[in-house]
Amino acid sequence: xxxxxxxxxxxxxxxxDYIETAEPVGSRTIAKKYNLGISSATIRNEMSDLEEMxxxxxxxxxxxxxxxxxxxxxxxxxxxxxxxxxxxEQKYLQSVISRDISQIDYLMEETAKIISAxxxxxxxxxxxxxxxxxxxxxxLLPLDMTSVLxxxxxxxxxxxxxxxxxxTVPDEDTIFEISMYLNRAxxxxxxxxxxxxxxxxxxxxxxxxxxxxxxxxxxxKSTMEAAEKVQLHMSGTKNILAFPEFSDISKAKSLFQTLExxxxxxxxxxxxxxxxxxxxxxxxxxxxxxxDCSVITATYKLSDDTRGTIGIVGPTRMDYSQVxxxxxxxxxxxxxxxxxxxxxxxxG
Amino acid sequence: xxxxxxxxxxxxxxxxDYIETAEPVGSRTIAKKYNLGISSATIRNEMSDLEEMxxxxxxxxxxxxxxxxxxxxxxxxxxxxxxxxxxxEQKYLQSVISRDISQIDYLMEETAKIISAxxxxxxxxxxxxxxxxxxxxxxLLPLDMTSVLxxxxxxxxxxxxxxxxxxTVPDEDTIFEISMYLNRAxxxxxxxxxxxxxxxxxxxxxxxxxxxxxxxxxxxKSTMEAAEKVQLHMSGTKNILAFPEFSDISKAKSLFQTLExxxxxxxxxxxxxxxxxxxxxxxxxxxxxxxDCSVITATYKLSDDTRGTIGIVGPTRMDYSQVxxxxxxxxxxxxxxxxxxxxxxxxG
DNA sequence: AATTAGCACTCGTGCTAAGTGAGTGCTAAC
DNA sequence: GTTAGCACTCACTTAGCACGAGTGCTAATT
Numbered sequence: 001x002x003x004x005x006x007x008x009x010x011x012x013x014x015x016x017d018y019i020e021t022a023e024p025v026g027s028r029t030i031a032k033k034y035n036l037g038i039s040s041a042t043i044r045n046e047m048s049d050l051e052e053m054x055x056x057x058x059x060x061x062x063x064x065x066x067x068x069x070x071x072x073x074x075x076x077x078x079x080x081x082x083x084x085x086x087x088x089e090q091k092y093l094q095s096v097i098s099r100d101i102s103q104i105d106y107l108m109e110e111t112a113k114i115i116s117a118x119x120x121x122x123x124x125x126x127x128x129x130x131x132x133x134x135x136x137x138x139x140l141l142p143l144d145m146t147s148v149l150x151x152x153x154x155x156x157x158x159x160x161x162x163x164x165x166x167x168t169v170p171d172e173d174t175i176f177e178i179s180m181y182l183n184r185a186x187x188x189x190x191x192x193x194x195x196x197x198x199x200x201x202x203x204x205x206x207x208x209x210x211x212x213x214x215x216x217x218x219x220x221k222s223t224m225e226a227a228e229k230v231q232l233h234m235s236g237t238k239n240i241l242a243f244p245e246f247s248d249i250s251k252a253k254s255l256f257q258t259l260e261x262x263x264x265x266x267x268x269x270x271x272x273x274x275x276x277x278x279x280x281x282x283x284x285x286x287x288x289x290x291x292d293c294s295v296i297t298a299t300y301k302l303s304d305d306t307r308g309t310i311g312i313v314g315p316t317r318m319d320y321s322q323v324x325x326x327x328x329x330x331x332x333x334x335x336x337x338x339x340x341x342x343x344x345x346x347x348g
Numbered sequence: 349x350x351x352x353x354x355x356x357x358x359x360x361x362x363x364x365d366y367i368e369t370a371e372p373v374g375s376r377t378i379a380k381k382y383n384l385g386i387s388s389a390t391i392r393n394e395m396s397d398l399e400e401m402x403x404x405x406x407x408x409x410x411x412x413x414x415x416x417x418x419x420x421x422x423x424x425x426x427x428x429x430x431x432x433x434x435x436x437e438q439k440y441l442q443s444v445i446s447r448d449i450s451q452i453d454y455l456m457e458e459t460a461k462i463i464s465a466x467x468x469x470x471x472x473x474x475x476x477x478x479x480x481x482x483x484x485x486x487x488l489l490p491l492d493m494t495s496v497l498x499x500x501x502x503x504x505x506x507x508x509x510x511x512x513x514x515x516t517v518p519d520e521d522t523i524f525e526i527s528m529y530l531n532r533a534x535x536x537x538x539x540x541x542x543x544x545x546x547x548x549x550x551x552x553x554x555x556x557x558x559x560x561x562x563x564x565x566x567x568x569k570s571t572m573e574a575a576e577k578v579q580l581h582m583s584g585t586k587n588i589l590a591f592p593e594f595s596d597i598s599k600a601k602s603l604f605q606t607l608e609x610x611x612x613x614x615x616x617x618x619x620x621x622x623x624x625x626x627x628x629x630x631x632x633x634x635x636x637x638x639x640d641c642s643v644i645t646a647t648y649k650l651s652d653d654t655r656g657t658i659g660i661v662g663p664t665r666m667d668y669s670q671v672x673x674x675x676x677x678x679x680x681x682x683x684x685x686x687x688x689x690x691x692x693x694x695x696g
Numbered sequence: 697a698a699t700t701a702g703c704a705c706t707c708g709t710g711c712t713a714a715g716t717g718a719g720t721g722c723t724a725a726c
Numbered sequence: 727g728t729t730a731g732c733a734c735t736c737a738c739t740t741a742g743c744a745c746g747a748g749t750g751c752t753a754a755t756t
């Protein structure tokens with residue numbers, strides 16, 4: 001039994017119809033709606049074959065057929081038509097550019113919102129991460145009467161500020177000097193490289209301000225930890241409730257549960273980071289509560305090793321073709337935004 | 349018809365039972381479960397009165413009674429027993445201390461998680477905000493070959509860093525000088541106070557680096573905008589699905605919709621900021637989708653004018669007494685954490 | 697040999713009717 | 727004023743039935 005042309009047409013019809021209606025598709029529906037030039041009886045025979053081959057299944061005897069995960073897989077890999085974005089979609093997608101995007105978290109938040117609005121699926125996105133391990137700059141600044149401000153920047157411009165309370169704050173020039181010491185001592189360092197030798201030298205150099213060393217080390221540690229932790233933004237979780245496959249509250253609940261565990265999502269995004277586009281259909285997902293969902297992820301690259309990932313979660317019966325074109329569009333868009341941002345700032 | 353002692357006892361019994369079971373409470377249930385020493389017939393008569401007075405109502409004829417918003421109001425204002433936290437609850441609540449809390453957003457995130465876990469309601473919390481309008485420090489630092497880093501700090505230590513791309517980056521000493529100019533020019537300023545006079549002087553002082561002025565002004569603007577926008581953290585949205593009052597998917601959906609609109613929540617928290625504790629029951633809420641919910645908010649104060657608010661959303665049938673004690677406990681806790689943080693840093 | 701028409705059969709869905717039980721309101725007796 | 731008793735209401739459950747969408751099989755047709 002071979003997967004001939006007609007079987008493929010029928011499978012395609014079933015998938016298209018099911019994506020649209022969420023109802024099991026019967027042979028008569030296909031005969032009437034899609035002009036394949038064959039009768040429902042013939043379609044029935046073919047469907048029986050398709051079921052035997054594992055591409056479709058019956059929710060219960062004497063009901064229509066729905067695509068299986070394998071069916072969707074075939075569809076995604078070989079049948080799916082590439083869909084161009086409409087003008088309106090394109091325009092809406094690009095609206096993220098026109099806002100103030102100098103703040104990365106805002107850009108991420110907006111991006112997630114736009115994608116979830118366009119696709120009506122749940123969207124999550126990770127901030128771009130690259131070479132964070134090494135310290136690029138570490139600077140001390142005066143803040144007020146009782147505290148100084150420590151600014152730490154890693155190689156890929158991840159940065160974090162720390163307020164350090166002190167009994168008495170040194171004067172402007174002394175702070176500048178200490179700042180220079182610190183920068184010389186730590187620049188280019190990974191956290192692990194900071195050993196006792198460096199610390200003793202530094203302690204000596206700091207002189208009467210050696211009390212600063214402890215809070216500075218704490219700040220370094222917490223910055224490095226935060227740098228490891230990829231920031232995640234999410235939007236459109238409520239959309240899940242609109243799909244009939246989640247009208248069973250308990251199913252919705254367990255998916256929500258998973259979506260609240262950012263670690264799970266982060267590691268999902270991490271895993272897919274090497275692929276430009278990754279599609280996991282139903283049972284292909286490792287997370288139990290997503291066995292009824294498909295997850296599509298796309299990776300955007302700001303440089304060779306600075307990347308982030310956008311992910312979409314929806315029922316397996318999702319509009320793969322639309323999602324993929326939206327994701328591709330958005331990836332191009334983000335990359336462009338960052339490029340523009342860089343160029344603009346060079347002018348200003 | 350007066351609200352005598354017996355009526356109050358019956359009302360209390362109805363509310364307690366309904367909070368526990370979520371089922372309309374009948375006269376026989378009360379007679380059997382709560383030993384009030386009167387028969388179900390008497391209770392029926394009293395209930396009839398209570399209904400006439402507006403404290404309870406029937407979902408449909410010949411069903412048991414449920415408390416009305418007015419009933420809950422009476423309960424909350426006069427009947428409710430203050431509940432002490434159990435040892436375990438107290439311990440769990442304080443577990444937020446033992447983690448690394450030097451980063452405010454992490455602390456907020458954890459706090460929301462703990463409260464939603466303890467109460468099983470949805471929790472949202474706003475970061476402490478005080479006098480943000482004025483600039484406390486504005487500093488320029490070298491970053492790398494093509495860019496400098498601008499650090500802006502407002503009066504209440506809200507801070508934001510901005511990367512400014514430049515064709516050629518001045519040397520360390522020049523940057524320091526520019527940094528000092530800037531700081532002198534803008535320290536103590538509100539954004540609105542920056543006028544043309546200041547700008548022309550600055551432009552003169554910046555000399556060949558006057559190109560910096562535009563990005564600096566942009567950075568100032570975006571910082572001030574971000575400072576106005578209160579950061580909000582949320583946890584436990586999925587809990588909503590566990591309550592029978594939201595087993596109707598469409599109700600759950602509209603509540604989710606509201607919870608995704610951070611502006612709405614932010615303004616709710618803002619409004620309640622003057623009260624230590626505020627309880628809005630059902631129809632007392634202005635937001636339409638929350639007319640079936642109660643919202644309890646508690647305000648924590650880090651100083652006279654630096655405050656944040658914790659809010660809890662749940663069905664009107666919520667365990668008011670538990671929620672209030674958890675919120676009070678957490679407010680004390682947060683205030684303590686911040687106090688400790690300050691003291692610790694003074695030592696180190 | 698492939699296709700199709702026809703038919704029996706399956707099974708979810710929607711409707712109705714009857715029965716059940718929790719709860720009320722009213723009345724008359726205590 | 728309190729209570730027992732009773733009629734009544736109404737949501738909820740269950741069974742039975744008809745309907746229709748859909749299948750699989752078989753025999754006729756191309």
